Amino acid sequence: MRTPKMHDDELDVDVPLVRRLLARQFPHWADLPLERVASTGTVNALFRLGPTMAVRLPLTPRFADDVARERRMLRLLTGRLPVPVPTVLGRGEPAGAYPLPWSVTDWLPGEPPREGRLADPEGLADQLAALVRAFRSLTLPDATPAYRGGPLAVDDAAIRASLGRIDALGLPVDTRAATEAWEASLAAPPPEGPPVWAHADLMPSNLLVAGGRLAAVLDVATAGLADPACDLVPAWNLLPPGARDRFRAAVGVDDATWLRGRGKALAMALPQLPYYHETNPGIAANARHVIAQVLADHARGGPFP
Structure with a gap:
């Protein structure tokens, strides 16, 4: 799926790139089904990995520092809020054509709410x-x-x-x-x-x-x-x-x-x-x-x- 770039310094991130990263760093997950998820997010590219995991990669170098901060915040916030936050399952490192840290998390069920289309x-x-x-x-x-x-x-x-x-x-x-x-x-x-x-x-x-x-x-x-x-x-x-x-x-x-x-x-x-x-x-x-x-x-x- 090709998506228009939102930022002047946005990196090229697609399924083949993510597969190469997985094969190099998490080979036990490399053969699972992988697809890019359509999202209105502006910071990360989101991919679904198998039925239970997600891969999140910053779209630009400006967002690279957010990865470590988010990992820390997820650890601190787990179990302290009335709803879940994701759990980090894999800590991806810069490699090859992708120069930024990235993460594999669990896939949480649900969809983003839409203004004007709320059930309750x-x-x-x-x-x-x-x-x-x-x-x-x-x-x-x-x-x-x-x-x-x-x-x-x-x-x-x-x-x-x-x-x-x-x-x-x-x-x-x-x-x-x-x-x-x-x-x-x-x-x-x-x-x-x-x-x-x-x-x-x-x-x-x-x-x-x-x-x-x-x-x-x-x-x-x-x-x-x-x-x-x-x-x-x-x-x-x-x-x-x-x-x-x-x-x-x-x-x-x-x-x-x-x-x-x-x-x-x-x-x-x-x-x-x-x-x-x-x-x-x-x-x-x-x-x-x-x-x-x-x-x-x-x-x-x-x-x-």
């Missing part, structure tokens, strides 16, 4: 809230900052540049309203307490559901200490308005944290839309959904106009 939005809201609360309750050694876990002001220049790119590309976004919504979140008071543990990238592509229930959480290399607003993004990237309110109540969020969370969702979606609008339709569609949901919430008003 209210139930999923409760399960996501339980996941967020579980992250927040963690006390783990050698904690480091989470990806995207800092204040919104860090992203301000990039967000304004993304708004300019959206206008230049003629994408259907009300960038004036998006600017107002972004500035409203920037104006929200900062966290009153210390940072908490967060996944920090709860995109639909990093979740699995099965039978309408949350079944697993993936891609935990981003986890670490963060603003408590950081893990509220599923409220806008996945949940409809009624379930969004239920999620907020179940997590227990004040107005300022909620508004910063809305800004976090916007800070992810606004850069994603112009960057992936041609190469990753799934991510681009979710970005448009997030922007629409945030702007609708902003239009209804709030404590920090």
Whole structure:
């Protein structure tokens, strides 16, 4: 399966390459069925290996350091969350035409949820809230900052540049309203307490559901200490308005944290839309959904106009 490249420095990763890597490093798995999995993921190429395993390879050298971080996080998080995380079964090393570390994990059942196609939005809201609360309750050694876990002001220049790119590309976004919504979140008071543990990238592509229930959480290399607003993004990237309110109540969020969370969702979606609008339709569609949901919430008003 040939897929369009999303990044200028993206490596060529395909089934023959993965077979060569397996034959050299894990020959006992080399003859198992192997196929590339269609995914909206932007960091790793994903392959299914036999019925019970997955192979994950970073797409660019920029993501190479995530491999060791994720392996550590998976080890720390196993058994501490209400849903499973993958288990590392093989630690692949750079070899031949592939210069980066890579991993073999178990294959967790389920599929990424889709905005607008949830079997039980209210139930999923409760399960996501339980996941967020579980992250927040963690006390783990050698904690480091989470990806995207800092204040919104860090992203301000990039967000304004993304708004300019959206206008230049003629994408259907009300960038004036998006600017107002972004500035409203920037104006929200900062966290009153210390940072908490967060996944920090709860995109639909990093979740699995099965039978309408949350079944697993993936891609935990981003986890670490963060603003408590950081893990509220599923409220806008996945949940409809009624379930969004239920999620907020179940997590227990004040107005300022909620508004910063809305800004976090916007800070992810606004850069994603112009960057992936041609190469990753799934991510681009979710970005448009997030922007629409945030702007609708902003239009209804709030404590920090």
